[in-house]
Amino acid sequence: MKRLLFPLAVAGLSAAALAVPASAAPTWASDNLLPKPADAYGAAAFWMDANGAALRKATQYRLDTKDVPKLVSAKTTDTTDGKPGMTGPTTTAKPAASKNVNLPKTIGKVFFQDKDGHLHWCSATSIQSQQRNLVATAGHCVFESDGKDDVYDKWVFIPGYFQGKAPFGVYVGAYAFTAYDLDTYDDYDGDFAFVAVHNGFALTGQKEVVKSEFAKWAGDKWIKHEEIKKDEYDAGFEKYGPAGPYWSKDEDVTPEKVAHNYPGEKTLTKVEVTESEYEKAAKDTAADVNGEQYEKVRTPISQETFKELQAKQGDGKWTGKLEVTKVGDVETAWFENHYYIKQWVKAGKTVRYFRDHYFIGMAKDMGRLGDVVGGQGVAWNQPLGQSVTVFGYPSAPHPDGDRPFSGVTPKWCAGKTGTKSWQVNMFRVETHQVLKCSMTGGADGGPWLMKYDNNKRTGYVNGVTSMFHDYDGNDRIDYVSSAIFDGEVADVYNKANYAKTKSIVGPNGELLK
Structure with missing residues (x-):
């Protein structure tokens, strides 16, 4: 990871923004996710539609490699680049004593769609920030690899996610912040991200409304078409007129076969058949009574075309009839024969009648993420x-x-994390911190909480799971690794700390602008 060229003097990030010398290389990058309320609403609706069908369809993110990333060698014990610092957590959970590990209310899953349309998820947590709106996760769970300035689509965070349910609401990503080297070079030394999310909201059902209210509604809305009988249509159309919800549709029906002497309007159709069908129908004397007519069309063709069709016929790619005339043994003319049966039919139409029902999707603003589930603290430049x-x-x-x-x-x-940093050549990692742990993919993006208070369910995020390793070579994951949270991470966090987001829906469930 690139090192800052100056020490960090702050002990908390409520102070003024860190100043970077004009000559210093960039250490952070930011990209828009879904800053517009309409786009954010659409993303949440996509995931929550059909009782969370898309959420259940998503699979855990997989690193773009067939091999398990290998821990190469232990390196330095000093990975700090300035003074240690931290910002404290907040919690909405009630303290509770337990001998078991209590799960934080802040953790959940992030869901997103990649450029190929695949749906994936990672782990993440809410963290403390000035705007109470930040999520911490792995950088590769936000920024798509091999795509400079390219972020995933439909990115949302769902704290407390469980089997398609969002108990605390859906929080759509607005702005993403990460290390410059990850965003630009896919350098996993900076495999972390802080995402500023909009206020959460929940979809609370649907409501049928009149057409005028439907037209004014700025949120999710849809129309259902109900087929009705003619008398109901007549009554409704008379009451509401052409601007109402009643309408009709003319549809062609399958033509009905009739005799040649049918007294009503009729049409003579022409259908191509095989030679055998033609000969059978032509010999049927009853067909004359039905007014059917038979026709053989003998079309002259060139010898070249004849040979082409003959070859296709031999390959089973053409089923027509070929004919040739000769004088002695010499071919003089070539023909393509077509056989038809003509039939009188009664053409017709039917009219179908419909009534439209207008529905709007109702939603409820859940508030800022940190106000709903709290936020873990963040720590940097801590010793290994x-x-x-x-x-x-x-x-x-x-x-x-x-x-x-x-x-x-x-x-x-x-x-305890390892006392030395480790190198991972596969993803350009020079310094990662490691922990002995058997969790596998899907846990990437999950928080490494230092000083975890089991009663308050809070601690300080000092890393996020980046990769999984088989150190002893027995085909089992036995270590996980994370970017080291140093001064550069603090710098990125400080930028994200001031990102402002907004409510997506209003007090009546309407989409805000």
Whole structure:
């Protein structure tokens, strides 16, 4: 990870923005996700439609490699680039004593769609910020690889996610912040991201309204067509006129076969048949009574065309009839024969009648993310060897194919991080921190919480799961690694800390502009 050229003197990020010398290389990057309310509403509706069908369809993100990233070598023990600092957590959970590990209310899943249309998820957590609107996750769960300035589509965070349900609402990403080197070079030394999200909201059902109210509604809306009988249509159309919800549609029906002497309006149709069908019908004396007519069309063609059709006929690609005339043994003329039966039919139409029903989607503003579920603290420039508790939603199988995790519920690992940083050549990593842990893919993006208070369910995010490793080579994940939260991470966090977002829906569930 690129190092800042100056020490960080702040102990918390409520102070003024960090100043970067004009000559310094960039250390952070930001990209828009869905800053417009209409786009944000559409993304949330996409995921929550049909009782969360798209959410259940999504699969855990997979690193773009067939091999497990290998931990290469232990390196330096000093990974700081300035003074240590942290910002404290907030919580909405009631303190509760327990011998077991209590799951934080802040953790959940982020969902997104990649450029190929595939739906994926990662783990994440709400963190403390001035605007109470930040999510921390892995950078590769926000920024699409091999695409400079390219972020995933339909990005949302759902805290407390469980089987298609969003108990605290859906929070749509507005702005994403990460390390410059990750955004530009796919350098996983900076595999972290902070995302500013809009106020959360929940879809609370539907309401049928009149056409005028439907036209004014700025949120989700749709029309259902109900087929009705003619007498109901006549009454409704007389009451509301052409501007009302009643309408009709003319449709052609399958023509009905009639005799040649049918007294009404009729049409003579022409249908091509095979030679055998033609000969059979022509010999049927009853057909004359029905007014059917038979026609053989003998079309002259060139010898070249004749040979082409003959070849197709031999390959089974053409089923017509060919004919040739000769003088002695010499071919003099070539023909393509077509056979037709003509039939009198009564052409007709039918009229179908409909009534439109107008529905609007109702939504409820849930408030700012940090006000609803709280936010974990953030720490940087801490020495390695910290005691951490790591949370995530593991789902992928181990390299040997065993799949102990479902991804449905969050899991955790606890222990001390390694006292040296590690290199991972596969993703250009020079310094990662590691923890012995058997969680697998799907847990990426999950928080590494230092000083975790099990009663308050809060701590300080000092990393996010980036990669999974098989260190002892037995085809089982035994270590996870994270970017080291140093002064550069603090700089990116500080930029995200001031990102302002807004409510998506109003007090009546309407879409705001």
